[in-house]
Amino acid sequence: MHARPPFDATAARRLREALGMTPAHVAYGMFAAYGVRVSPTTVAAWEQQEEAPGEDEIAALAGALWCAPSDLLGTPRTLREHRMAAGVPLADVAIKVGIPVAQYEEVERTGRWTGNDRQAAVLADLLRLPPRTHLELTGRDARLREMLRSAASVRWQAYVRPVCKLLPAVPQPNVERVLERLNDEFHKRSFASLSWIDTSSEAANGSVDAGHRYLADVVEHFWELLEAL
Template sequence: MRSHLVTYRVPVNTHDGDARRPPFNAAAARRLREALGMTHAHVAYGIWAAYGIQLHPATVASWELGESAPTEAELTALAGALWCAPAELLGTPGTLREYRLALGLAPADLALRIGMDQTTYERLEGGGPWRGTERQAAALAEALRLPLPALLRFTGQEEQLAALLTSAATTRWQGYVRPVGKLAPLPKERLQDVLQQLHEEYHATMTASLSWTGGGAPDESGKAGRDFLDGIVMEFWRRAGEMEPPR
């Protein structure tokens, strides 16, 4: 990565519900427990013995039924009791916190790896803006094995990418190969192909929408164009072969 990252201030990590409780794959927890021949009591005892967290077996059962979900600490302990990685008990990660949990890293450990103060990192994970450096961004991507789209999202650069792609699609795409490449360091030929495709499809969409209405409904044409541009970042990643796993 060559771009400077300090100035972007877009919130990148919001949560629904109780932020202490990560998304939980109840079916996976039950499947893993049964494969080990363990009862809910066995799991509860294993969590207490290894992690000092006291749980009733009924709590473990309620997790598997989807009636409740473990906290971050409980999920880590459950993974230990079931001899699996935390990622196996999570859905596909979507937030920065979920990527960290999937690898079983504590906030302090990750902050140390990327050379960031723990308080600053936790503020980012809680929804604050990215205030890190280029080097810290690269370290974050390596530590969490982040796909490129996720990295740009978490470092607050997605809006800038959207603005560049919009200009490339609506004006002369050739002038945007280099600035887009600074944000998304992909092979130049691939970038050129994707930007040209987006440019051509945008103008084809505008032309087609006018044809459908006999050329007399510019509002319809504008709506079709806006709809295309609203999804241009996702379309860019899809055509570039860099999509994140579905969440």
């Protein structure tokens, strides 16, 4: 069973008041236009954070308040919550992504992505997922981490296409610039203390540790550099 989605009670009350509506007006609008029956008391309880609406109720409430579902939700955390924020029914997502409805429902329930890269790209576009969120929610962030570690420490050019395949929304020139920068930064740290003047084991160990620390946080470095472009 799904947990209740995050709900912004303050936003719901503000939107209702801006429209000059009472909880009774909202309840009537939800039933008249969307067939979702709730009492004015329930609407008021949502606004007081005493209760929380479910997925169908949020969709109907958004319609009654003339807003998008995302306006009534807190920060989406799961694939289901991002779908709700985008206002797309579960069955529509499954059909457009190209997987059986039952399979997609299981993805949302378990949090384990079972589609392929092409389907993941369609999902990201349909739900307007930011690249980082997209990778995390489809469980492919570990693949990116391994690619970035290799790109930083070996030949970055060989990883441009694989990274672009994982992040189709990111322009290739941006990926190239960031991978080159990661590679440059890693080698600067790794060999900063290694020179013909100082070849002591202590200096060598320090430079190796600096390189290892950089690789340990390589994903964070990647997103920071990408956002800075």
